Amino acid sequence: MSDDIGHCRADVWLWRARFFKTRSLAGRFVDEGRIRLTRAGTESRVDKPSRGLKTGDQLMFAIGGRIVSVRVLDFGERRGPASEARALYEAVEG
Numbered sequence: 001m002s003d004d005i006g007h008c009r010a011d012v013w014l015w016r017a018r019f020f021k022t023r024s025l026a027g028r029f030v031d032e033g034r035i036r037l038t039r040a041g042t043e044s045r046v047d048k049p050s051r052g053l054k055t056g057d058q059l060m061f062a063i064g065g066r067i068v069s070v071r072v073l074d075f076g077e078r079r080g081p082a083s084e085a086r087a088l089y090e091a092v093e094g
Contacts, residue, residue: 007052008075010035016076018085019063035061058092069093 008016014026014035027049029035035046038058046059053059053072060069070089079085 007054009049010046010051010053011049013053013072013075013088016079016085017070017088018079018082019068029061029063035059060092 010030011023011027014020014029015023020026020029030046030049030051033045033047036059037044037046037051037053038060039054039056046053053075055072055074057072058069059072060067062068069092071092072088073090074088076084076088
């Protein structure tokens, strides 16, 4: 959720950014430990769906047979159209 404390649940953000069709699918993916998070140069696994993401966090995960590496830019207010979802992140090369 986009809010004043500057973070958003991992499952909500992944769903709003349209990486998953449902929030429960995003939550299951996170529960399986399949997302790596890099924050301030420290890498860890996103270990639970309620884990807070912050702007600037970098996420890396495999989905649909490809590796996705993105930086969180915004949280959004809702799950909107694809053009709105793309504004929530930027691709990270390498």
